[in-house]
Amino acid sequence: MITHRQLSILNAIVEDYVDLDQPIGSKALIERHNLNVSPATIRNEMKQLESLNLIEKTHTSSGRSPSELGFRYYVNQLLEQTSHQQHKKVQRLRGLLIDHQYDISSALHAFANELSMASQYTTLVMRPNHKQDIISNIHLIQANDYLIIMVVVFASGHVEHLHLTSAKRISNDELNKISNFVTDKYNAWSSLQFEQELNSFTQSVSEQDFIKTMFETLQLHFDNQSNGIFMGGKVKLIDALNESNVSSIQPILQYIESNKITELLDDMSNSSINVMIGHEIDTSLSDISIVSSEYHIDDRLKGRIAVIGPTAMNYQNVIQLLNRIW
Structure with missing residues (x-):
């Protein structure tokens, strides 16, 4: 003490x-x-x-x-102070989604750049896990004899377009029936119940295979997206490093571009502000800090944001900035 x-x-x-x-x-x-x-x-x-x-x-x-320990002591004081303060929350991402016609990739990229401009540091925005979202509708559109576009509409307003192929042409009436079936069953999916209901829905092997492909495509798409990261102000990370710590640029960039940063942000997954400094992040890293918190698209769908800068970061400004974001 x-x-x-x-x-x-x-x-x-x-x-x-x-x-x-x-x-x-x-x-x-x-x-x-x-x-x-x-x-x-x-x-x-x-x-x-x-x-x-x-x-x-x-x-x-x-x-x-x-020292790193000194920065940690200082940051702990800041976090203790800000935890007792009331902050006016700003739901900026909702406005960005509207501006970008609910294209979530475009909105998150803009969000990362805005945070970078506000903080003057490099920022990361992790894509939310859409498995937490609810599919409100699925539409199937025949592009040609074998190519079908699956339009997935989420309760959050987000829309995804996925490509499917069919071994044979499926009529528009059949596509509508399949769309309604998958929309109805996807959110409450269980493998055993699904097999039973699928057999009741259709005896056509080709239709059953097509519906199974729809489910597998959705699952694979969400799994691939769960690690999606949008970066803003990458050059600011280089600008923030000086002659004494320039050698640390390469390991920092390698860390950011690897799955390690995703795992780290997942481990920091709670609604409060998290700060990790230097070797707390990784034993191979120094001269870098990560301040992370949660953002919300709605009450259910949320992701992580992170501000990355030198250990000599303006922690007070960054913590206050992230505290204002809902």
Whole structure:
């Protein structure tokens, strides 16, 4: 446990280091924060913080910079404060969906770019799991003798277009009957009950195979989409890194572009703000932080958003930004 004065000094060092991107000395602290104590007192308190591994001294400067542990201590204070504050929530994604005619990929891409502009960092938006959504309607449209377009309409307003092939031509009346059957049965699907109802619906082997293909196509499509990620402001990640940490760009980008980032965001899956710093993310990473929270399309359908930046991130602004998003 550190004293109130030590906490004030740690907070000042973190905030000045984020602003100035250089180690902070005792004189600079006194001048920038009007501290009514002597430089000797500040230096003694800084030595105490250094002994606790909350700040560290670089070889090229007499100043101090926050350690990963120091950033963690600072962030924990912020999270504790913001958890007791009331935030006016903004449902921005609903407006983007309307603007983009309920094309969710286009809306999420725009959402990622807007978050990047607002935060000034790289952002990730994970596609929501549409298995949590309800299919309200399925339409089948004959494109040619063997190609059929399956139009899937969700309760959230989102629409998907999938391509199917049929071994033989299916009439429009048959397609309508199949559409109604699959729409009715998909949301309450169970393999045993489905087989029984499918046999009652049609004795045609080709129609049964086609309906099974519809279900398999939907399942595979949703499984493939569950890992979909939209990135905004990728160049900002490179801009945020400086000469001392430029070597960490490649492992960070590799991590973002791998399935590891998806697994990490899944593990951080709750409605509160989550912050992971440096080696907390991965033992191979440093100089990077991820701030994550949840977004909602409606009460049922939700996904994850993440802001990625250096460990010297403006955490206060980012946490407040994500706290406003519903």
